[in-house]
Amino acid sequence: MKIKSILGAGLVGLSMIAGSAMAESVKVGMITTLSGGGSGLGIDVRDGFMLAVKQSGNKDLSVVVEDDARKPALAVQIADKMIQSEKVDILTGIIWSNLAMAVVPSAVNQGKIYISPNAGPSQLAGRGCHPNYFNASFQNDIMSEGMGAYANKTGLKKTFIMAPNYPAGRDFLNGYKRFYKGELAAEVYTKLGQKDYAAEIAQIRASGADNVFVFLPGGMGIAFMKQYAQSGVNIPVMGPAFSFDQGILKAVGQNAVGAQNTSHWSKDLDFPGNKTFVEAFKKEYGRLPSLYAVQGFDTASLILSAMKKASIKDTDAFRAAIKEADFDSPRGKLKFGNNQHLIQKIYVREVIKEGDIYTNKVIGVALESHQDSYAAKCKM
Amino acid sequence: MTSALFIEQLLNGLQFGVMLFLMAAGLTLVFGVMGLINLAHGALYMVGAFACATVANATGSFSLGIAASIAAAAAAGAIVEIAVIRRLYTRDHLDQVLATFALILIFSEGTRWIFGSFPLFLDVPELLAGPVMLPGGIQYPLYRLAIILVGGLVAVGLYLLIAKTRLGIRIRAGESDRAMIAALGIDIRFLYTVVFALGAALAGLAGALVGAIQSVEVGMGEPVLILAFVVIVIGGIGSIKGALVGAILVGVVDTMGRFLLPQFFQIFMDNVNANSVGSALATMLIYILMALVLIVKPKGLFPAHG
């Protein structure tokens, strides 16, 4: 204990000698999913975040990472620990909407800043928005809103839509329906975690739809895409990026080629920040980055850029500095809306094979600078 | 609704049932012969899938992968039986539940340690890829037909094994009277290891077959395990015949429920609510089925002797 505090004092002393005006140390608590189902997402967020920290060389930023195992109860407990014992200034890291809803409202009300590196439940974007809550990823509905808009653009008239029967699943289908103007062939809700889609694929075959919109994250999407490819049904499949991201494509392979998906980022976007990010990530971790890695990277970059401009002690100034987002993101220049969620461009990507690797390439734009549909309800 | 769609859904239910049978057969065999309740059966399913994916990716041969899945699951089963399970035969069910629950934790986290958290790639072999045309104009994935076939063969094979072979006689003897087979001078410890490994091999095979069309990931065995338990409780624990009937019943009821219930509720209410209520009820349907069966027949449809 003693040695640690002396060392800490020494570091503070050093940075004061270095003379940086804003050399206030900032402690970030990252609660993310590193074990159990869906841990690939948490690992990407963490790695993206750490890459930005490493690149910055900023010694005043310290990070504690803990695994929530995708359990809300555990996430709440870790948040308590980080706030009460570790005395962190900023919290981040949560992957899942339900965990975010368990942790975020109480954390921001205790005066902690929270930056979401993934997931944006509608409650926190609308009436429940908060000056301490920033979303560096996406509001849940925007990807499927983009897909709905794109379906109109390309003249699709009859869509079969499907998602697991849980709140995020209904949000995604509602997002699609909000923008899509055509007719629905059917609206199907499956069991959360379901792995066999034979019954649903049979319905798709019989539906006479001209496209299929699915939101099936993680293993559910892998299972669906493989079975769909085997079924001989050739109605085009579309969905939000989550079912077609780097980690998933590795497991789906050939079966996903040609699937269209909407995303706020793609590896081939022509921004200076993107090229350097993709290269650096590949070099550091030996794999291609996913959109989760980008979101983690941007979350860290937001904190680092704010540290250059304001002291964490001055909460108002620090929040304003975060909102400026003064850095080159892999997504171009980030811009926050009134509810502190990003106003972003939604791209349409297609799954391709590039050498031996399955990945995505941008084929169009679904929505230019799109703000989520809940922002108007936010009184901020 | 066309009859083609209806028949296709029945086939889907049958295929799902056959897959459940592969899982349930091992569970019910182990219970029938050794009186052991094994929660870790789902872990062996996962071992099979991971072994198949690893070998198939390394060699490019799906058949080798299947062989590896059977071998790996059987080996894992035998090791676990010798190291842990055989100490549990004389214990009560509580100890068995807990020890095998502990095994799930060890298997899952161990697999994650070795293979990481991302799902592995495993695809249907070229030979069985794509759909075939069935009589009546029904297009159906060839691979799913193959699963139905494999399941049927395993069912016949198990029947022959138990009815016609020496091993089968010993297994039946073990089911009815444990003291007797010891008196017959049969090495009961070895018999138990073989039976356990056989059940494990079937689970591993199921894992590999299903892994190719679903996803190969840590924790994949748990939902299947619970369904397999529902199957053997409905069929009568310890009865292979019960496992077969129960598996197909559960497979068909679950598939048809998912398909028909939302449509059924659309008669009374608007589409959105009907879909929501219908699919919520569909997820509970097999548990309701199980409760109904147990009210009428507390020992399942085909109660095993003793």
Place this chain on the structure above:
Amino acid sequence: MVNLSRENGFNFLLAAGLLIIPFIAQSMDEPFGITLATRVAVLALAGVGLNLALGSGGLVSFGHAAFFGLGGYVAGILAHHALNYEPIMLSPFEINGTTEMLIIWPLAMLVSGLAALLIGYFSLRTSGVYFIMITLAFAQMIYYFAISWPAYGGEDGLPIYLRNTFPGVNTMDPISFFLIAYVILLLVIALVHVLNNSRFGAALQAARQNDERLSAVGIAPFNIRLVAFVISAMITGLAGALQADLLKFVDPSALSWHMSGEIMIFVILGGVGRLFGPVAGAALFILFESIFGGMTEYWMLFLGAVLLIVVLFARGGLVGFIAGKARHG
């Protein structure tokens, strides 16, 4: 050998230790220690409930998460309605939400008890493995219902923004909330002790060991078991309500079969049928989780190994290890 005084001494140490820890944590400015101690008290209470069915009655319920989760949802739903000023139902008469723990607790116990009455009525006709499986299946049914029913958040769960209230106590103060949970835990343990030593307890013991003998003296074992199952569920349901307030959140994972397994683990680690077994078990579990959880992502692997060793080689659990073999066979 049975060593009663040793077990009593250990129980006293456990109870005293659990009481002191939060105050030490407070004085060391480590308020998280209070949260951990409160978790131990709440989870131990859930275990005490299961222990009554499992240890005293020999009913291996693999579905106690159903009651734990239901209790939690009662607390969550009542608070949700109270905070939104929406009545729960209007006809035939108006029912409003509440944030009064003194109303929430009896209701949580009532709902869990009714569920147990229904589940027990069907499950207790079976025995052995069938009983284990059918309790699991009923719990799964409720779990899937909770996930797919959108009204109370479904999979996302239900946040309780302000902890429910108790007259004269500031429940948001960690120590005060700990004391509430602690006092309930001790009261319930005392109640279970009285119950076990009553005629009912004797009948339950007898039903576990020998059905026929009990029927011969004119007591229906089914009824005895059902009552025990219902009481057991009510205790676990109360723990669920406290857990919801501790986390200020309730979600379907409280109903999952992993939760059933965990409650069972508390009982086993401590010692089946021991009065303070669940307290020892929950304390061990939380200690394990906070020590190894911080060190490795794979801490569940070690939990599995420890659990296996306890089941195979240390059947009495922690209490058994310290105080010798169980009193009753």
